[in-house]
Amino acid sequence: MHAELSIDEQVDLIGRGTAEIISKEELLRKLEMAREQARPLRVKLGLDPTAPDIHLGLAVVLRKLRQFQDLGHQVIVIIGDFTAMIGDPTGTSKTRPQLSEEQIGLNAKTYEEQYCKILDPSKTSTVFNSEWLGKMCFSDVINLTAKTTVARVLERDDFADRFDRRVPISLHEMLYPVCQGYDSVHLEADIEMGGTDQKFNILAGRDLQRAHGQQPQVALLMPLLVGLDGSEKMSKSLGNYVGIYEPPNEMYAKLMSIPDELMSTYFKLATDVPLDEIRKLEVKLADGDLHPKTVKQRLAREIVSIYHDQTAAASAEAKFDKVHRDRQLPEDLPDVHIPSTTLADGKIWLAHLITHAGFADSTSEARRLVQQGGVRLDNERITDSSLEIDLSSGSVLQVGKRRFARLIIQ
RNA sequence: GGGGAGAUACCAAAGCGGUCAAACGGGGCAGACUGUAAAUCUGUUGGCUAUGCCUUCGGAGGUUCGAAUCCUUCUCUCCCCA
Numbered sequence: 050m051h052a053e054l055s056i057d058e059q060v061d062l063i064g065r066g067t068a069e070i071i072s073k074e075e076l077l078r079k080l081e082m083a084r085e086q087a088r089p090l091r092v093k094l095g096l097d098p099t100a101p102d103i104h105l106g107l108a109v110v111l112r113k114l115r116q117f118q119d120l121g122h123q124v125i126v127i128i129g130d131f132t133a134m135i136g137d138p139t140g141t142s143k144t145r146p147q148l149s150e151e152q153i154g155l156n157a158k159t160y161e162e163q164y165c166k167i168l169d170p171s172k173t174s175t176v177f178n179s180e181w182l183g184k185m186c187f188s189d190v191i192n193l194t195a196k197t198t199v200a201r202v203l204e205r206d207d208f209a210d211r212f213d214r215r216v217p218i219s220l221h222e223m224l225y226p227v228c229q230g231y232d233s234v235h236l237e238a239d240i241e242m243g244g245t246d247q248k249f250n251i252l253a254g255r256d257l258q259r260a261h262g263q264q265p266q267v268a269l270l271m272p273l274l275v276g277l278d279g280s281e282k283m284s285k286s287l288g289n290y291v292g293i294y295e296p297p298n299e300m301y302a303k304l305m306s307i308p309d310e311l312m313s314t315y316f317k318l319a320t321d322v323p324l325d326e327i328r329k330l331e332v333k334l335a336d337g338d339l340h341p342k343t344v345k346q347r348l349a350r351e352i353v354s355i356y357h358d359q360t361a362a363a364s365a366e367a368k369f370d371k372v373h374r375d376r377q378l379p380e381d382l383p384d385v386h387i388p389s390t391t392l393a394d395g396k397i398w399l400a401h402l403i404t405h406a407g408f409a410d411s412t413s414e415a416r417r418l419v420q421q422g423g424v425r426l427d428n429e430r431i432t433d434s435s436l437e438i439d440l441s442s443g444s445v446l447q448v449g450k451r452r453f454a455r456l457i458i459q
Numbered sequence: 460g461g462g463g464a465g466a467u468a469c470c471a472a473a474g475c476g477g478u479c480a481a482a483c484g485g486g487g488c489a490g491a492c493u494g495u496a497a498a499u500c501u502g503u504u505g506g507c508u509a510u511g512c513c514u515u516c517g518g519a520g521g522u523u524c525g526a527a528u529c530c531u532u533c534u535c536u537c538c539c540c541a
Binding site: 215216217278279302305306307308309310311312340341342343345369372373374398400401411412413414416417418420421422423424435448449450451 | 486488489494497502503504506507508509535
Protein backbone atom coordinates (compact mmCIF):
# COMPACT_ATOMS: atom_id res chain seq x y z
CA MET A 50 0.00 0.00 0.00
CA HIS A 51 2.67 2.49 1.01
CA ALA A 52 5.50 0.36 -0.29
CA GLU A 53 6.44 2.97 -2.85
CA LEU A 54 7.14 5.60 -0.20
CA SER A 55 10.71 6.75 0.29
CA ILE A 56 12.36 5.83 3.55
CA ASP A 57 12.09 9.39 4.80
CA GLU A 58 8.41 9.45 3.98
CA GLN A 59 8.01 6.17 5.79
CA VAL A 60 9.67 7.57 8.88
CA ASP A 61 7.36 10.58 8.72
CA LEU A 62 4.32 8.39 8.42
CA ILE A 63 5.39 6.22 11.30
CA GLY A 64 6.29 9.25 13.34
CA ARG A 65 2.80 10.69 13.32
CA GLY A 66 1.33 10.68 16.79
CA THR A 67 4.21 8.84 18.41
CA ALA A 68 5.32 9.97 21.84
CA GLU A 69 8.87 8.76 21.48
CA ILE A 70 11.03 6.72 19.16
CA ILE A 71 14.24 5.22 20.49
CA SER A 72 15.88 5.91 18.25
CA LYS A 73 14.81 7.52 15.03
CA GLU A 74 18.19 6.81 13.42
CA GLU A 75 17.92 3.13 14.22
CA LEU A 76 14.42 3.06 12.85
CA LEU A 77 15.66 4.63 9.66
CA ARG A 78 18.45 2.09 9.37
CA LYS A 79 16.09 -0.81 10.00
CA LEU A 80 13.72 0.43 7.34
CA GLU A 81 16.58 0.80 4.88
CA MET A 82 17.86 -2.64 5.67
CA ALA A 83 14.41 -4.11 5.24
CA ARG A 84 14.12 -2.58 1.82
CA GLU A 85 17.62 -3.61 0.71
CA GLN A 86 17.28 -7.18 1.90
CA ALA A 87 13.58 -7.39 1.05
CA ARG A 88 13.01 -8.71 4.55
CA PRO A 89 9.95 -7.54 6.47
CA LEU A 90 10.68 -6.14 9.90
CA ARG A 91 9.37 -8.02 12.89
CA VAL A 92 7.23 -5.64 14.89
CA LYS A 93 6.27 -6.87 18.32
CA LEU A 94 3.35 -6.02 20.56
CA GLY A 95 2.66 -7.64 23.91
CA LEU A 96 -0.87 -8.03 25.19
CA ASP A 97 -2.41 -9.18 28.44
CA PRO A 98 -4.35 -12.39 28.26
CA THR A 99 -7.15 -10.88 30.32
CA ALA A 100 -10.59 -10.75 28.78
CA PRO A 101 -10.18 -8.43 25.84
CA ASP A 102 -12.36 -5.55 24.90
CA ILE A 103 -10.25 -3.51 22.57
CA HIS A 104 -10.81 0.20 23.02
CA LEU A 105 -9.61 3.36 21.32
CA GLY A 106 -6.57 3.50 23.59
CA LEU A 107 -5.20 0.20 22.39
CA ALA A 108 -6.40 1.06 18.91
CA VAL A 109 -3.87 3.88 18.86
CA VAL A 110 -1.14 1.26 19.00
CA LEU A 111 -2.89 -1.19 16.71
CA ARG A 112 -3.47 1.44 14.07
CA LYS A 113 0.23 2.23 14.13
CA LEU A 114 0.97 -1.46 13.67
CA ARG A 115 -1.34 -1.47 10.72
CA GLN A 116 0.80 1.21 9.11
CA PHE A 117 3.78 -1.08 9.44
CA GLN A 118 1.84 -3.86 7.78
CA ASP A 119 0.86 -1.55 4.96
CA LEU A 120 4.57 -0.90 4.52
CA GLY A 121 5.06 -4.62 4.15
CA HIS A 122 6.18 -5.59 7.64
CA GLN A 123 5.20 -8.43 9.91
CA VAL A 124 3.41 -7.97 13.21
CA ILE A 125 3.87 -10.40 16.04
CA VAL A 126 1.34 -10.21 18.82
CA ILE A 127 2.47 -11.83 22.02
CA ILE A 128 -0.20 -12.98 24.38
CA GLY A 129 1.51 -12.68 27.72
CA ASP A 130 0.00 -15.75 29.24
CA PHE A 131 3.16 -16.52 31.16
CA THR A 132 3.85 -12.97 32.33
CA ALA A 133 0.25 -12.81 33.48
CA MET A 134 1.41 -14.89 36.41
CA ILE A 135 3.24 -11.79 37.52
CA GLY A 136 0.90 -9.07 36.41
CA ASP A 137 2.41 -5.96 34.91
CA PRO A 138 3.47 -3.75 37.81
CA THR A 139 2.61 -0.76 35.63
CA GLY A 140 0.20 1.50 37.43
CA THR A 141 -1.95 0.37 40.27
CA SER A 142 -1.38 -3.29 40.16
CA LYS A 143 -3.31 -5.71 42.20
CA THR A 144 -2.60 -9.36 42.29
CA ARG A 145 -4.37 -10.74 39.32
CA PRO A 146 -6.70 -13.62 39.45
CA GLN A 147 -5.02 -16.67 38.02
CA LEU A 148 -6.43 -17.48 34.62
CA SER A 149 -7.04 -21.01 33.50
CA GLU A 150 -5.50 -22.33 30.31
CA GLU A 151 -8.88 -22.55 28.61
CA GLN A 152 -9.72 -19.05 29.66
CA ILE A 153 -6.47 -17.75 28.22
CA GLY A 154 -7.02 -19.60 24.98
CA LEU A 155 -10.49 -18.20 24.75
CA ASN A 156 -9.31 -14.67 25.41
CA ALA A 157 -6.59 -15.00 22.81
CA LYS A 158 -9.16 -16.06 20.25
CA THR A 159 -11.31 -13.08 21.11
CA TYR A 160 -8.30 -10.83 20.68
CA GLU A 161 -7.68 -12.21 17.24
CA GLU A 162 -11.29 -11.67 16.28
CA GLN A 163 -11.17 -8.14 17.59
CA TYR A 164 -7.89 -6.87 16.26
CA CYS A 165 -8.78 -8.10 12.80
CA LYS A 166 -10.82 -4.96 12.64
CA ILE A 167 -7.59 -2.99 12.55
CA LEU A 168 -4.75 -5.35 11.67
CA ASP A 169 -4.15 -7.30 8.51
CA PRO A 170 -4.52 -10.94 9.56
CA SER A 171 -2.26 -12.18 6.80
CA LYS A 172 0.62 -10.20 8.26
CA THR A 173 -0.11 -10.91 11.90
CA SER A 174 1.01 -13.87 13.90
CA THR A 175 -0.01 -14.57 17.44
CA VAL A 176 2.21 -16.35 19.93
CA PHE A 177 2.09 -17.14 23.62
CA ASN A 178 5.12 -16.37 25.73
CA SER A 179 4.58 -19.43 27.89
CA GLU A 180 5.96 -21.30 24.87
CA TRP A 181 9.48 -20.22 25.75
CA LEU A 182 9.31 -18.67 29.20
CA GLY A 183 7.51 -21.69 30.58
CA LYS A 184 10.34 -23.96 29.48
CA MET A 185 13.14 -22.09 31.18
CA CYS A 186 14.67 -23.73 34.19
CA PHE A 187 15.83 -21.98 37.30
CA SER A 188 19.43 -21.65 36.16
CA ASP A 189 18.23 -20.05 32.92
CA VAL A 190 16.39 -17.54 35.02
CA ILE A 191 19.46 -16.86 37.12
CA ASN A 192 21.58 -16.34 34.04
CA LEU A 193 19.05 -13.96 32.67
CA THR A 194 18.58 -11.96 35.86
CA ALA A 195 22.35 -11.70 36.26
CA LYS A 196 22.26 -9.33 33.30
CA THR A 197 20.21 -6.74 35.13
CA THR A 198 20.85 -4.85 38.33
CA VAL A 199 18.44 -4.05 41.12
CA ALA A 200 19.14 -0.35 40.84
CA ARG A 201 18.27 -0.52 37.16
CA VAL A 202 14.91 -2.09 37.89
CA LEU A 203 14.20 0.16 40.83
CA GLU A 204 14.76 3.26 38.76
CA ARG A 205 11.64 2.44 36.88
CA ASP A 206 8.95 4.93 37.82
CA ASP A 207 6.33 2.56 39.10
CA PHE A 208 8.76 0.79 41.35
CA ALA A 209 10.40 3.96 42.56
CA ASP A 210 7.01 5.41 43.30
CA ARG A 211 5.74 2.37 45.11
CA PHE A 212 8.97 2.11 47.01
CA ASP A 213 8.68 5.73 48.12
CA ARG A 214 5.10 5.33 49.18
CA ARG A 215 5.95 2.10 50.94
CA VAL A 216 3.60 0.09 48.86
CA PRO A 217 4.80 -3.50 48.81
CA ILE A 218 6.77 -4.74 45.81
CA SER A 219 7.11 -8.47 45.50
CA LEU A 220 10.38 -9.89 44.27
CA HIS A 221 8.76 -11.63 41.33
CA GLU A 222 7.35 -8.38 40.03
CA MET A 223 10.87 -7.22 39.30
CA LEU A 224 11.12 -10.09 36.87
CA TYR A 225 8.41 -8.67 34.71
CA PRO A 226 10.63 -6.40 32.61
CA VAL A 227 13.13 -9.21 32.29
CA CYS A 228 10.48 -11.59 30.98
CA GLN A 229 9.13 -9.09 28.53
CA GLY A 230 12.65 -8.24 27.46
CA TYR A 231 13.44 -11.86 26.88
CA ASP A 232 10.41 -12.15 24.64
CA SER A 233 12.14 -9.71 22.32
CA VAL A 234 15.32 -11.79 22.39
CA HIS A 235 13.42 -14.95 21.60
CA LEU A 236 11.50 -13.39 18.74
CA GLU A 237 14.44 -11.34 17.50
CA ALA A 238 12.15 -8.35 17.36
CA ASP A 239 13.18 -5.38 15.25
CA ILE A 240 10.69 -3.02 16.73
CA GLU A 241 8.54 -3.12 19.82
CA MET A 242 5.42 -1.05 20.08
CA GLY A 243 3.68 0.04 23.21
CA GLY A 244 2.24 2.87 25.21
CA THR A 245 4.59 5.24 26.97
CA ASP A 246 3.99 3.25 30.14
CA GLN A 247 5.84 0.39 28.46
CA LYS A 248 9.02 2.37 27.98
CA PHE A 249 10.96 0.65 30.70
CA ASN A 250 9.93 -2.84 29.69
CA ILE A 251 10.74 -2.20 26.06
CA LEU A 252 14.11 -0.73 26.94
CA ALA A 253 14.80 -3.83 29.00
CA GLY A 254 14.33 -5.75 25.77
CA ARG A 255 17.01 -3.66 24.11
CA ASP A 256 19.47 -4.36 26.92
CA LEU A 257 18.82 -8.07 26.81
CA GLN A 258 19.04 -8.24 23.06
CA ARG A 259 22.42 -6.53 23.17
CA ALA A 260 23.52 -8.96 25.85
CA HIS A 261 22.55 -11.77 23.49
CA GLY A 262 24.45 -10.28 20.58
CA GLN A 263 21.38 -9.07 18.75
CA GLN A 264 20.64 -5.70 17.23
CA PRO A 265 18.51 -3.91 19.82
CA GLN A 266 14.90 -3.36 18.88
CA VAL A 267 13.59 0.10 18.23
CA ALA A 268 11.20 1.30 20.89
CA LEU A 269 8.16 2.96 19.42
CA LEU A 270 6.03 4.54 22.10
CA MET A 271 2.55 5.87 21.58
CA PRO A 272 0.93 8.34 23.96
CA LEU A 273 -1.62 6.90 26.31
CA LEU A 274 -5.03 8.02 25.22
CA VAL A 275 -6.82 9.80 28.02
CA GLY A 276 -10.22 8.33 28.75
CA LEU A 277 -13.66 9.89 28.64
CA ASP A 278 -13.25 11.35 32.11
CA GLY A 279 -10.46 13.53 30.81
CA SER A 280 -7.95 12.60 33.47
CA GLU A 281 -7.10 8.92 33.65
CA LYS A 282 -5.75 6.86 30.81
CA MET A 283 -8.39 4.98 28.90
CA SER A 284 -8.86 1.59 30.42
CA LYS A 285 -11.44 -1.05 30.75
CA SER A 286 -11.24 -1.22 34.52
CA LEU A 287 -11.87 2.49 34.91
CA GLY A 288 -14.86 2.29 32.62
CA ASN A 289 -13.78 5.43 30.76
CA TYR A 290 -13.37 3.77 27.42
CA VAL A 291 -14.90 3.43 23.98
CA GLY A 292 -14.72 -0.11 22.69
CA ILE A 293 -14.08 -0.57 19.00
CA TYR A 294 -16.93 -3.05 18.84
CA GLU A 295 -19.49 -0.81 20.45
CA PRO A 296 -22.56 0.03 18.41
CA PRO A 297 -22.39 3.34 16.53
CA ASN A 298 -24.83 5.15 18.78
CA GLU A 299 -22.95 4.27 21.95
CA MET A 300 -19.67 5.19 20.41
CA TYR A 301 -20.96 8.48 19.17
CA ALA A 302 -22.58 9.44 22.47
CA LYS A 303 -19.53 8.49 24.47
CA LEU A 304 -17.28 10.55 22.25
CA MET A 305 -19.55 13.55 22.64
CA SER A 306 -18.97 13.44 26.37
CA ILE A 307 -15.23 13.96 26.29
CA PRO A 308 -13.89 17.24 27.64
CA ASP A 309 -13.18 19.84 24.94
CA GLU A 310 -9.47 19.91 25.68
CA LEU A 311 -9.21 16.31 24.57
CA MET A 312 -10.58 16.86 21.11
CA SER A 313 -7.36 17.63 19.32
CA THR A 314 -5.58 14.70 20.97
CA TYR A 315 -8.35 12.40 19.87
CA PHE A 316 -8.21 13.77 16.35
CA LYS A 317 -4.49 13.12 16.20
CA LEU A 318 -4.44 9.71 17.77
CA ALA A 319 -7.75 8.17 16.89
CA THR A 320 -8.58 9.47 13.42
CA ASP A 321 -6.95 9.72 10.01
CA VAL A 322 -7.70 13.42 9.65
CA PRO A 323 -4.56 15.03 8.25
CA LEU A 324 -2.47 16.95 10.75
CA ASP A 325 -2.72 20.30 8.99
CA GLU A 326 -6.48 20.02 8.89
CA ILE A 327 -6.49 19.34 12.62
CA ARG A 328 -4.39 22.43 13.11
CA LYS A 329 -6.93 24.47 11.15
CA LEU A 330 -9.70 23.20 13.36
CA GLU A 331 -7.71 24.16 16.43
CA VAL A 332 -7.25 27.68 15.14
CA LYS A 333 -10.92 28.10 14.29
CA LEU A 334 -11.84 26.83 17.73
CA ALA A 335 -9.49 29.25 19.40
CA ASP A 336 -10.85 32.16 17.35
CA GLY A 337 -14.41 31.22 18.08
CA ASP A 338 -15.16 30.61 14.40
CA LEU A 339 -16.33 27.13 15.20
CA HIS A 340 -18.48 25.99 18.09
CA PRO A 341 -16.77 23.25 20.09
CA LYS A 342 -19.81 21.06 19.73
CA THR A 343 -19.58 21.16 15.94
CA VAL A 344 -15.98 20.08 16.08
CA LYS A 345 -16.75 17.35 18.55
CA GLN A 346 -19.48 16.05 16.29
CA ARG A 347 -16.99 15.88 13.45
CA LEU A 348 -14.65 13.94 15.72
CA ALA A 349 -17.36 11.52 16.75
CA ARG A 350 -18.36 10.98 13.12
CA GLU A 351 -14.77 10.37 12.06
CA ILE A 352 -14.22 7.73 14.70
CA VAL A 353 -17.54 5.99 14.24
CA SER A 354 -16.83 5.84 10.50
CA ILE A 355 -13.59 3.99 11.11
CA TYR A 356 -15.17 1.17 13.05
CA HIS A 357 -18.54 1.18 11.30
CA ASP A 358 -19.16 3.38 8.30
CA GLN A 359 -20.27 6.86 7.36
CA THR A 360 -23.93 5.98 7.13
CA ALA A 361 -23.84 4.59 10.62
CA ALA A 362 -22.06 7.68 11.83
CA ALA A 363 -24.61 9.99 10.25
CA SER A 364 -27.49 8.08 11.73
CA ALA A 365 -25.83 8.03 15.14
CA GLU A 366 -25.54 11.77 14.91
CA ALA A 367 -29.16 12.19 13.99
CA LYS A 368 -30.22 10.06 16.92
CA PHE A 369 -27.97 11.92 19.27
CA ASP A 370 -29.40 15.27 18.25
CA LYS A 371 -32.89 13.99 18.54
CA VAL A 372 -32.43 12.88 22.11
CA HIS A 373 -30.10 15.50 23.46
CA ARG A 374 -30.74 18.59 21.42
CA ASP A 375 -34.45 18.13 20.80
CA ARG A 376 -35.03 16.25 24.03
CA GLN A 377 -37.06 13.55 22.36
CA LEU A 378 -37.11 9.91 23.17
CA PRO A 379 -34.74 7.74 21.20
CA GLU A 380 -36.51 5.49 18.72
CA ASP A 381 -34.60 2.32 19.39
CA LEU A 382 -35.23 2.00 23.10
CA PRO A 383 -34.00 -1.18 24.68
CA ASP A 384 -36.88 -3.35 25.81
CA VAL A 385 -37.03 -4.43 29.39
CA HIS A 386 -39.32 -7.30 30.11
CA ILE A 387 -41.27 -7.20 33.31
CA PRO A 388 -42.76 -10.56 34.19
CA SER A 389 -46.38 -10.12 35.10
CA THR A 390 -45.73 -12.27 38.16
CA THR A 391 -43.85 -9.38 39.74
CA LEU A 392 -46.94 -7.23 39.47
CA ALA A 393 -49.52 -7.09 42.22
CA ASP A 394 -52.90 -5.92 40.95
CA GLY A 395 -51.09 -4.73 37.86
CA LYS A 396 -48.87 -2.51 39.96
CA ILE A 397 -45.22 -2.50 40.82
CA TRP A 398 -43.24 -0.51 43.32
CA LEU A 399 -41.26 2.11 41.47
CA ALA A 400 -38.00 1.27 43.20
CA HIS A 401 -38.32 -2.36 42.19
CA LEU A 402 -39.17 -1.39 38.67
CA ILE A 403 -35.91 0.52 38.46
CA THR A 404 -33.83 -2.35 39.76
CA HIS A 405 -35.65 -4.76 37.43
CA ALA A 406 -34.71 -2.56 34.53
CA GLY A 407 -31.10 -2.77 35.67
CA PHE A 408 -30.80 0.94 36.32
CA ALA A 409 -29.88 0.52 39.98
CA ASP A 410 -28.03 -2.13 41.92
CA SER A 411 -30.28 -1.99 44.94
CA THR A 412 -33.69 -0.72 45.87
CA SER A 413 -32.00 1.75 48.17
CA GLU A 414 -30.14 3.22 45.26
CA ALA A 415 -33.31 3.27 43.21
CA ARG A 416 -35.13 5.18 45.95
CA ARG A 417 -32.33 7.70 46.06
CA LEU A 418 -32.50 8.21 42.32
CA VAL A 419 -36.21 8.89 42.56
CA GLN A 420 -35.87 11.24 45.50
CA GLN A 421 -33.23 13.20 43.66
CA GLY A 422 -35.46 13.74 40.68
CA GLY A 423 -33.56 11.50 38.31
CA VAL A 424 -36.44 9.28 37.30
CA ARG A 425 -39.09 9.82 34.67
CA LEU A 426 -41.91 7.60 33.55
CA ASP A 427 -43.40 8.46 30.18
CA ASN A 428 -41.44 11.68 30.38
CA GLU A 429 -43.00 12.73 33.65
CA ARG A 430 -40.73 13.21 36.60
CA ILE A 431 -41.58 11.16 39.66
CA THR A 432 -40.20 12.12 43.03
CA ASP A 433 -42.26 9.96 45.35
CA SER A 434 -40.12 6.90 45.92
CA SER A 435 -42.85 4.94 47.63
CA LEU A 436 -45.14 5.12 44.63
CA GLU A 437 -46.76 2.01 43.25
CA ILE A 438 -46.90 2.27 39.52
CA ASP A 439 -49.84 1.12 37.49
CA LEU A 440 -47.94 -0.08 34.52
CA SER A 441 -49.09 -0.37 30.99
CA SER A 442 -47.04 -2.17 28.43
CA GLY A 443 -44.98 0.22 26.38
CA SER A 444 -44.31 2.78 29.09
CA VAL A 445 -40.93 4.39 28.90
CA LEU A 446 -38.73 4.57 31.94
CA GLN A 447 -35.89 7.05 32.03
CA VAL A 448 -33.21 7.18 34.69
CA GLY A 449 -30.75 10.01 34.60
CA LYS A 450 -30.03 11.59 31.26
CA ARG A 451 -28.92 8.64 29.29
CA ARG A 452 -30.69 5.53 30.42
CA PHE A 453 -33.96 4.65 28.77
CA ALA A 454 -36.06 1.54 28.60
CA ARG A 455 -39.35 0.55 27.07
CA LEU A 456 -41.20 -1.62 29.52
CA ILE A 457 -42.79 -4.73 28.19
CA ILE A 458 -45.08 -6.69 30.47
CA GLN A 459 -45.02 -10.38 29.94
C1' G B 460 17.12 -12.96 64.08
C1' G B 461 15.96 -8.20 67.24
C1' G B 462 12.96 -3.71 67.81
C1' G B 463 8.88 -0.41 66.29
C1' A B 464 4.32 0.96 63.49
C1' G B 465 -0.01 -0.46 61.05
C1' A B 466 -4.63 -3.13 58.54
C1' U B 467 -11.35 1.28 58.63
C1' A B 468 -16.41 1.79 53.13
C1' C B 469 -14.67 2.53 45.56
C1' C B 470 -9.79 5.26 46.85
C1' A B 471 -7.48 8.07 50.60
C1' A B 472 -7.86 9.10 55.61
C1' A B 473 -10.10 10.46 60.76
C1' G B 474 -12.34 7.98 64.74
C1' C B 475 -9.46 4.95 69.98
C1' G B 476 -15.86 2.12 74.92
C1' G B 477 -22.05 4.50 73.99
C1' U B 478 -24.24 10.58 70.55
C1' C B 479 -20.80 5.47 64.51
C1' A B 480 -23.73 3.08 58.90
C1' A B 481 -18.64 5.65 60.77
C1' A B 482 -15.76 12.95 59.98
C1' C B 483 -12.94 15.60 55.90
C1' G B 484 -11.37 14.91 50.87
C1' G B 485 -11.16 12.45 46.03
C1' G B 486 -14.04 9.49 42.81
C1' G B 487 -19.09 7.87 41.47
C1' C B 488 -24.31 8.96 40.94
C1' A B 489 -28.55 12.54 40.65
C1' G B 490 -30.26 17.67 40.16
C1' A B 491 -29.38 23.05 38.47
C1' C B 492 -26.68 25.77 34.66
C1' U B 493 -25.08 24.05 29.56
C1' G B 494 -23.26 22.02 24.10
C1' U B 495 -25.45 14.85 27.62
C1' A B 496 -18.12 19.29 27.46
C1' A B 497 -15.41 21.59 31.32
C1' A B 498 -15.86 24.72 35.54
C1' U B 499 -19.34 25.97 39.36
C1' C B 500 -23.41 25.17 42.85
C1' U B 501 -26.84 21.56 45.51
C1' G B 502 -27.93 16.76 47.12
C1' U B 503 -26.42 11.78 47.65
C1' U B 504 -22.96 7.63 48.17
C1' G B 505 -24.06 -0.52 52.98
C1' G B 506 -28.72 -3.36 52.63
C1' C B 507 -34.04 -4.04 53.53
C1' U B 508 -41.47 -1.88 51.17
C1' A B 509 -37.85 1.32 55.82
C1' U B 510 -39.22 7.45 60.84
C1' G B 511 -37.64 1.16 62.11
C1' C B 512 -34.72 -3.29 61.37
C1' C B 513 -30.32 -6.13 59.50
C1' U B 514 -25.03 -6.74 58.15
C1' U B 515 -20.19 -3.90 58.03
C1' C B 516 -14.25 -1.13 60.41
C1' G B 517 -8.08 -7.62 58.19
C1' G B 518 -9.76 -13.25 60.27
C1' A B 519 -11.23 -16.01 64.72
C1' G B 520 -12.30 -15.88 69.87
C1' G B 521 -13.08 -12.99 74.55
C1' U B 522 -14.25 -8.73 78.25
C1' U B 523 -18.66 -5.42 78.73
C1' C B 524 -25.47 -3.68 79.64
C1' G B 525 -22.79 -1.79 75.16
C1' A B 526 -16.77 -2.68 70.87
C1' A B 527 -14.28 0.16 64.73
C1' U B 528 -12.52 1.47 69.65
C1' C B 529 -10.20 -2.86 75.33
C1' C B 530 -7.86 -8.15 75.71
C1' U B 531 -6.04 -12.91 73.34
C1' U B 532 -4.64 -15.16 68.98
C1' C B 533 -3.97 -15.74 63.73
C1' U B 534 -2.95 -13.61 58.83
C1' C B 535 -0.85 -9.73 56.04
C1' U B 536 2.04 -5.07 55.34
C1' C B 537 5.53 -1.09 56.28
C1' C B 538 9.92 1.07 58.87
C1' C B 539 14.68 0.67 61.66
C1' C B 540 18.79 -2.60 63.10
C1' A B 541 21.52 -7.34 61.72
